[in-house]
Amino acid sequence: QVQLQESGPGLVKPSGTLSLTCAVSGGSISSSNWWSWVRQPPGKGLEWIGEIYHSGSTNYNPSLKSRVTISVDKSKNQFSLKLSSVTAADTAVYYCARAIHCTNGVCSSYWYFDLWGRGTLVTVSS
Amino acid sequence: DIVMTQTPLSLSVTPGQPASISCKSSQSLLHSDGKTYLYWYLQKPGQSPQLLIYEVSNRFSGVPDRFSGSGSGTDFTLKISRVEAEDVGVYYCMQSIQPYTFGQGTKLEIK
Numbered sequence: 560q561v562q563l564q565e566s567g568p569g570l571v572k573p574s575g576t577l578s579l580t581c582a583v584s585g586g587s588i589s590s591s592n593w594w595s596w597v598r599q600p601p602g603k604g605l606e607w608i609g610e611i612y613h614s615g616s617t618n619y620n621p622s623l624k625s626r627v628t629i630s631v632d633k634s635k636n637q638f639s640l641k642l643s644s645v646t647a648a649d650t651a652v653y654y655c656a657r658a659i660h661c662t663n664g665v666c667s668s669y670w671y672f673d674l675w676g677r678g679t680l681v682t683v684s685s
Numbered sequence: 686d687i688v689m690t691q692t693p694l695s696l697s698v699t700p701g702q703p704a705s706i707s708c709k710s711s712q713s714l715l716h717s718d719g720k721t722y723l724y725w726y727l728q729k730p731g732q733s734p735q736l737l738i739y740e741v742s743n744r745f746s747g748v749p750d751r752f753s754g755s756g757s758g759t760d761f762t763l764k765i766s767r768v769e770a771e772d773v774g775v776y777y778c779m780q781s782i783q784p785y786t787f788g789q790g791t792k793l794e795i796k
Contacts, residue, residue, distance in 0.1 A: 662743070669783075
């Protein structure tokens with residue numbers, strides 16, 4: 560059974576860079592899935608940050624694109640998030656998630672999240 | 686970006702009674718392939734979101750049949766036929782036409 564586990568510093572200073580890793584266990588990151596980062600500020604809703612395919616192809620949320628880099632390390636079966644120039648507004652629980660587009664043998668044009676990590680809280684503060 | 690708007694933002698339901706949540710998108714989610722890319726998630730307290738419904742009306746694996754989804758174009762509804770205590774949490778609709786966007790969430794509590 561595939562599981563996702565986020566890891567990284569829980570505290571980042573303003574203007575610094577937030578760095579997180581999502582380890583994929585029980586399956587291969589090279590499977591036919593996109594791998595995403597989603598965040599949730601305390602008490603608020605969900606915001607998609609960006610995604611990566613095992614080939615290295617990426618898509619980012621335009622609202623964060625200038626500050627986000629997502630990379631993949633197939634040898635370690637993990638993918639990573641870097642968010643630069645952080646402010647207090649970037650304080651959130653960060654989730655990694657797997658996106659699929661086929662269910663019960665039927666495939667679709669667009670993808671959706673079927674599996675999430677437990678999330679990790681990152682606080683931006685001096 | 687496509688804006689997703691949910692109503693109500695909160696509801697309190699007696700166990701065994703039905704519940705309904707509405708989600709409206711700022712653009713049609715109907716694709717030229719004939720499918721509509723609208724999803725429902727439940728985030729139970731202290732947990733990560735879990736998929737309930739995909740492509741408007743398809744229950745995901747393991748989701749009880751008391752959950753159902755309906756709608757078309759820009760207007761969608763999630764219904765719970767008989768609310769149980771384990772259904773508490775925040776429900777989100779999501780569209781998957783890039784970039785992904787979510788509704789604000791609807792908090793369900795038990796009376």
